[in-house]
Structures are given as structure tokens and as C-alpha cells.
Amino acid sequence: MGPDHPQKEVYYESKHGIAFLAFKDKLNMDSSKWIVGEDYSAAPTCATCHMSAVAGRPGTDEEPPIRALPVTHDVGMRISWNNRPAISVRPEDSDRKMGLPGADVDWRTRRANMKSVCLNCHESQWVDNFYVQYDSLIELYHRKFAKPGLELYDLAKPLMRPVNFANKLDFIWFELWHHEGRRARHGASMMGPDYTHWHGTYEIAMHFYIKFVPELEHLIEKGKTSGDPQKIAAAEALAAKLDEVLNSEDHRWYLGRMDPAEQERRKQAAEEFRKRYEK
Ligand code: HEC
Ligand code: HEC
Numbered sequence: 256m257g258p259d260h261p262q263k264e265v266y267y268e269s270k271h272g273i274a275f276l277a278f279k280d281k282l283n284m285d286s287s288k289w290i291v292g293e294d295y296s297a298a299p300t301c302a303t304c305h306m307s308a309v310a311g312r313p314g315t316d317e318e319p320p321i322r323a324l325p326v327t328h329d330v331g332m333r334i335s336w337n338n339r340p341a342i343s344v345r346p347e348d349s350d351r352k353m354g355l356p357g358a359d360v361d362w363r364t365r366r367a368n369m370k371s372v373c374l375n376c377h378e379s380q381w382v383d384n385f386y387v388q389y390d391s392l393i394e395l396y397h398r399k400f401a402k403p404g405l406e407l408y409d410l411a412k413p414l415m416r417p418v419n420f421a422n423k424l425d426f427i428w429f430e431l432w433h434h435e436g437r438r439a440r441h442g443a444s445m446m447g448p449d450y451t452h453w454h455g456t457y458e459i460a461m462h463f464y465i466k467f468v469p470e471l472e473h474l475i476e477k478g479k480t481s482g483d484p485q486k487i488a489a490a491e492a493l494a495a496k497l498d499e500v501l502n503s504e505d506h507r508w509y510l511g512r513m514d515p516a517e518q519e520r521r522k523q524a525a526e527e528f529r530k531r532y533e534k
Contacts, residue, residue, distance in 0.1 A: 258434045260339075261454070265447030266301065274298035292375030299376070305330045309371050319379055321371045331357055335366035336393060338440040341432035342401045343393055385446070392443040392451065400459055401432060403500040407471055410496050413489035414474040424474065427466045435459040464509060471497055 256263040266272040275282075278297035286294040290310050291303050311323030327333075337349045346365060350357035366386070373382040408428045415422040420429075439455025442448070471493065478490025501510055 259437050260441060261438060261450060262301075262441060262445060265442050265445045265450045268449055269446040271299050271446065275300055291372060296376050299372070304369065304372050305333055307372075309375065311371075317378075318374070321374050322367065324368055324371055329357070331365070332360065333365055333369035333372065335362040335369070336440070336444070338393070338437060338444065341405055341436065342397055343440060389443050392456075393440060396436060396439055396456070396459070399505045400463055401436060403503075404428065404431060404463070404467065407467075407493065407496055407500065410489070410493040411471060411474050414478045414486060414493065424467075424470050427462065427470055431459060431462055431467060435462065468497070468501070468509075 267276075275298040281297045282295040282300075283289070284295075288294065288308065290308050291299065293310055306327055308326045309321065309324040312321040314320035331346050331350070334346055336343045337346045339349075345362045347358055347361055350360075370379075370382055373385075408424065411424055415424060419425055435455060435458040438450050439452075439459060442450025442452075442455050475490045475494045475497070478486040478493070481487065481490075500506060502512070504514075507513060
């Protein structure tokens with residue numbers, strides 16, 4: 256729980272957590288084997304998805320087979336993204352860095368494991384659609400904010416005090432990826448729409464535009480007028496990158512340069528929305 260990994264909060268706002276609270280007494284929790292699909296199907300808990308055993312089942316014409324899984328205490332074995340760093344990585348890569356045996360377990364295997372859990376309660380198309388949405392959120396966050404944000408932050412370093420967290424920009428960037436950026440990704444990974452959007456992407460965007468960019472502009476201005484040739488060069492490099500980022504497809508609306516066709520599409524969508532809900 257908390258601002259940087261709110262899984263408990265995400266779960267309780269998701270339909271899974273709501274169903275758990277509503278149907279706790281129907282989950283057969285006294286069963287010692289407690290296998291999803293056999294002992295219960297009304298709602299999954301944290302353990303259902305991340306740890307508990309799953310019974311296997313052969314495939315049918317419509318549905319793929321379900322692979323049987325034993326109980327595990329290695330909670331990384333059903334997770335296909337590690338969303339802790341500023342830019343998400345595959346779990347086998349972080350396991351390799353830490354010298355863990357999980358280095359040999361590809362993210363596709365881990366995702367297939369998790370799908371075996373979901374398939375006890377949902378059709379495969381429902382589950383596949385979930386993963387399309389989840390991956391799309393990660394990709395959007397990477398492309399629009401995390402990758403350019405990290406590049407800009409690194410270019411700003413020569414213009415700041417050398418000690419980490421002695422600068423305003425250190426805190427702004429830290430909260431962007433470590434709080435809001437994680438909340439958006441964690442919210443999407445466990446079906447918590449409020450955490451994905453209002454505590455996630457909304458806050459990332461707001462702080463990127465009203466805190467991060469203005470602070471970069473301030474550092475550029477200070478560097479350019481410092482009289483120090485090294486700082487002037489660093490300020491110019493940062494200014495060029497900021498210019499490139501803000502003029503990219505994702506951000507040029509901010510400069511009032513949105514593609515006119517896109518602007519028109521959004522205007523129409525807004526009108527349709529208004530018409531539908533005006534009544
Ligand atoms: C419906 C199944 C489901 C339930 C219930 C569930 N999770 Fe998850 N959880 C997931 C999925 C799916 C992911 C993302 C997996 C991936 O990256 O492929 C995830 C990711 C995570 C992560 C990984 C964070 C990271 O590094 O990205 C943590 C920690 C976590 N869950 C904890 C919990 C806790 C604690 C609970 C209960 C409060 C819980 N989960 C309930 C399915 C579930
Ligand atoms: C024990 C059964 C169970 C398991 C396991 C389970 N779910 Fe669910 N899931 C439900 C129930 C019940 C609902 C609520 C359905 C309703 O009332 O609309 C639900 C709802 C959902 C929703 C809709 C969320 C929304 O806000 O509308 C998604 C998406 C979803 N599940 C995906 C998954 C994925 C992905 C997994 C595996 C990681 C999974 N579920 C595992 C029972 C389960």
C-alpha cells in the first residue's frame with residue numbers, strides 16, 4: 256500500500272476486490288487445497304492470482320488448455336513486467352541482475368502462468384483483451400513520459416547541484432516515475448481504473464507540464480546566463496532536447512500545434528459525448 260505501490264488500494268477498488276468483499280462467505284476458504292475453479296469462482300484474492308494452485312484442463316474448440324500450476328511462494332513467476340523502475344523491464348532481466356534463478360524464466364512463460372489463473376473464471380478473449388490494454392498503457396507511459404523524461408533529466412544534471420535530491424528537479428522527476436508513474440502502471444496491471452487514471456496518468460501529465468517542463472526552462476535560462484561556457488553548452492543541449500520533445504507528436508498540443516485533423520477528430524468526439532449525456 257502507499258503512494259508508490261498501492262496494490263491493496265487498487266485491488267479493493269477493482270471488481271475483484273469488490274466481489275471478494277461481497278462473496279467472502281461463498282469462497283470456501285476452509286478448504287485446505289483451495290483451488291480456483293474447483294473450490295470457488297466468485298472472486299480472486301491476491302493469493303489466487305499470485306500464489307495458489309491451479310488445476311489443469313484440456314483445451315476445447317473455443318478455449319485453449321489450462322496448464323496446472325502448483326502453489327508457489329515465488330510471486331514473480333506469474334508477472335510479465337517489472338513496473339518498479341522508471342522504465343518497466345522484463346522480470347527475467349531484473350532477476351539476472353540480482354543473480355536469481357528466475358533469470359531463466361521468460362516473461363511469456365510467466366504471463367501464460369497468470370493466464371491459467373484467469374481462465375478459470377473468464378474466457379480467453381476477455382483475458383487477452385486485458386493484456387492488450389495493460390501493455391498499451393505501459394507503452395504509452397514509456398513513449399510519452401518515461402523515456403523523454405529520463406533523457407531530459409540526465410541532460411539537466413550538469414546544470415544542477417551535484418548531490419541527488421538537493422534540487423527541485425530531483426523531487427519532481429522522482430515523484431513523476433516513482434509515485435504517479437508506478438501508480439498508473441500498477442493500477443492498469445490489476446484492473447484499478449481510478450489508480451490508472453486519476454492517481455496515475457492524470458497526475459503524470461499534470462506534473463510533467465506544470466512542474467517538470469517549467470523547471471527545465473528555469474534551469475536552461477539560468478545556465479544560459481551563467482557566464483560559464485560549460486553550463487552554457489549544457490543549457491543549449493537541454494534546450495534543444497526539450498524543443499524536440501515538445502514538438503513531438505505526443506506533446507505538440509502543448510505548443511498549440513496539434514495536427515488539425517486530430518483536433519477536428521477530438522472536437523467531434525467531444526460533441527458526440529455531450530449529445531449522448533446532455534439529456
Ligand atoms: C485478478 C488477479 C489478481 C489479483 C486478485 C491480484 N493481482 Fe497483483 N497482479 C496481477 C497481474 C495480472 C499483475 C501484472 C502482471 C504482469 O506484469 O504481467 C499483478 C501485479 C502485481 C504486483 C507487481 C508490481 C510490479 O512490480 O509491477 C504486485 C506487487 C501485486 N500484483 C500484488 C498484489 C496484491 C498485494 C494483491 C491483493 C491485494 C494482488 N496483487 C491481487 C493480478 C492480480
Ligand atoms: C475467481 C474468479 C476470477 C479470477 C481468477 C479472475 N477474475 Fe476477473 N473477474 C471476476 C469477477 C467475478 C469479475 C466481476 C464481473 C462482474 O460482476 O462484472 C471480474 C472482472 C474482471 C474484469 C473487469 C473489470 C472492470 O472494471 O470491469 C477484468 C478486466 C478481469 N476480471 C480480468 C481478469 C484477469 C486478467 C484475471 C487474471 C489475471 C482475472 N480477471 C482473474 C472473477 C475472476
